[in-house]
Amino acid sequence: MFAVLSDIHSNIEALTTVLGDIEKRGIKTIYCLGDVVxxxxxxxxxxxxxxxxxxxxxxGNHDYAVFYEPTNFNYGAEQASFWTREVxxxxxxxxxxxxxxxxxxxxxxxxxxxTKLGKGxxxxxxxxxxxxxPINEYIFPxxxxxxxxxxxxxxxxxxxxxxxxxxxxxxxxxxxxxxxPPDELGGVYPIxxxxxxxxxxxxxGQPRDKDxxxxxxxxxxxxxxxxxxxxxFETTAKKIEAVDKLDNFNADRLREGx
Numbered sequence: 001m002f003a004v005l006s007d008i009h010s011n012i013e014a015l016t017t018v019l020g021d022i023e024k025r026g027i028k029t030i031y032c033l034g035d036v037v038x039x040x041x042x043x044x045x046x047x048x049x050x051x052x053x054x055x056x057x058x059x060g061n062h063d064y065a066v067f068y069e070p071t072n073f074n075y076g077a078e079q080a081s082f083w084t085r086e087v088x089x090x091x092x093x094x095x096x097x098x099x100x101x102x103x104x105x106x107x108x109x110x111x112x113x114x115t116k117l118g119k120g121x122x123x124x125x126x127x128x129x130x131x132x133x134p135i136n137e138y139i140f141p142x143x144x145x146x147x148x149x150x151x152x153x154x155x156x157x158x159x160x161x162x163x164x165x166x167x168x169x170x171x172x173x174x175x176x177x178x179x180x181p182p183d184e185l186g187g188v189y190p191i192x193x194x195x196x197x198x199x200x201x202x203x204x205g206q207p208r209d210k211d212x213x214x215x216x217x218x219x220x221x222x223x224x225x226x227x228x229x230x231x232x233f234e235t236t237a238k239k240i241e242a243v244d245k246l247d248n249f250n251a252d253r254l255r256e257g258x
Contacts, residue, residue: 001026001027001028001029001218001219001220001221002027002029002030002031002055002218002219003022003027003029003030003031003216003217003218003219004030004031004032004033004126004163004201004216004217004218004219005018005030005031005032005033005050005054005201005204005216006032006033006034006035006060006128006164006165006166006201006202006203006204006216007033007034007035007060007165007166007168007202007203007204007205007206008032008035008036008037008040008046008050008203008204008205009035009036009037009038009039009040009062009203009204009205009206010036010037010038010039010040010041010042010043010045010046010084010205011039011040011042011046011204011205011206011214011236011254012040012042012045012046012049012236013231013232013233013235013236014204014205014214014231014233014236015046015049015050015204015205015214016049017214017229017230017231017232018204018214018216018227018229018231019049019053021216021227021229022216022218025218027218029055030053030054030055031054031055031056031057031111031113031126031163032050032054032056032057032058033057033058033060033126033127033128033163033164033165033166033201034057034058034059034060034061034062034063034107034128034165035060035061035062035063035128035165035166036050036057036060036062036063037062037063037066037084037104038060038062038063038065038066038077038080038081038084039062039076039077039080039205039206039240039246039250040080040205040206040236040239040240040246040250041236041239041240041242041243041246042239043066043084043087043088044087044088044091044096044100046205047088047100047103047104048096048100050103051099051100051103056111057103057107058107058108058109058110058111058126058127058128058134059107059108059109059128059134059135060128060129060135060165060166061128061129061135061136061166062077062080062081063104063107064135065077065078065081066081066084066085066088066104067101067104067105070082071136072136075247076246076247076249076250077247079245079246079247080245080246080247080250082245083243083245083246088100088101109127109128109134109135110125110126110127110134111125111126111127112124112125112126113126117191117219117221117222119193120193122160122161122191122193122222123159123160123161124160124161124162124163125158125159125161125162125163126162126163127162127163127164128164128165128166129164129165129166130154130157130164130166130198131154131157131158131162131164131198132153132154132157136166137166138166138167139151139154139164139166139167139173139198139200140167140169141169141171141179141181143177143179144173144176144177144178144179148177151173151175151177152175152177154173154198155175155177155196155198158175158196158197158198159196160196160197161191161196161197161199162197162198162199163199163200163201163217164198164199164200164201165200165201165202165203166200167200167208168202168203168206168207168208168209169200169202169208169209170182170200170201170202170209170215170217170226171199171200172185172189172197172198172199172200172224173197173198173199173200174195174196174197175196181209182226185226187225187226187227188223188224188225188226189223189224189226190222190223190224191219191222191223191224199217199224201215201216201217201226202215202216202217202226202228203215204216205236206250206253206254207257208253208257208258209257210256210257210258211228211257212233212254212255212256212257213228213229213230213231213257214228214229214230214231215227215228215229233254233255234255236251236254237251237252237254237255238251240254
């Protein structure tokens with residue numbers, strides 16, 4: 001039994017709510033798909049919690065932007081990256097400062113887990129964006145209709161199951177190709193031995209599926225459970241609005257889930 005988180009985006013209110021729910025369910029193992037930072041006002045608090053609570057994390061495009069340089073970012077996302085870097089560099093405790101930078105600098109692009117979930121061994125890949133371009137390729141639900149060739153090529157890179165984030169829109173892609181949002185699945189996707197799936201677990205800290213609740217997923221036996229949780233997004237939004245270098249749009253979208 002394990003939980004999968006993604007796209008926290010320096011939203012400590014959402015992250016602590018999700019971690020509290022995971023603890024209540026008795027889940028001990030947490031994997032993170034990256035974008036721990038970016039957009040929000042509490043980067044070091046979120047980094048510290050992920051460092052402490054997750055078994056491991058992979059590299060997201062916003063993590064990359066803070067450690068290296070932002071690429072192909074809009075102005076607001078770019079400014080958030082630079083501001084986040086300033087906040088992390090301002091840490092006076094060298095030990096804590098070094099720990100956070102070391103964590104970001106050592107994040108891998110991909111992790112693979114072999115585990116028993118069904119009758120046989122299930123191979124699960126964990127990436128931030130896509131199995132083809134792990135850091136920054138978007139896989140949108142509409143791709144199954146507008147770009148089915150892209151989806152088929154993506155599935156050539158999938159051995160069995162691949163967990164992704166990046167779009168902040170939860171659901172399951174199958175290689176037919178097709179896409180099923182959690183509501184159509186009753187909130188649960190059963191992993192089938194001979195069925196490939198790319199599973200987007202949604203976003204902890206910045207949902208974009210018109211549902212402003214924090215999202216994550218957990219796996220129990222051979223089932224992936226999608227979870228949504230109410231959290232104090234108004235506090236998060238006001239923190240963003242209080243920082244001149246953070247775009248207020250990223251506060252507004254928390255309220256609207258977009």
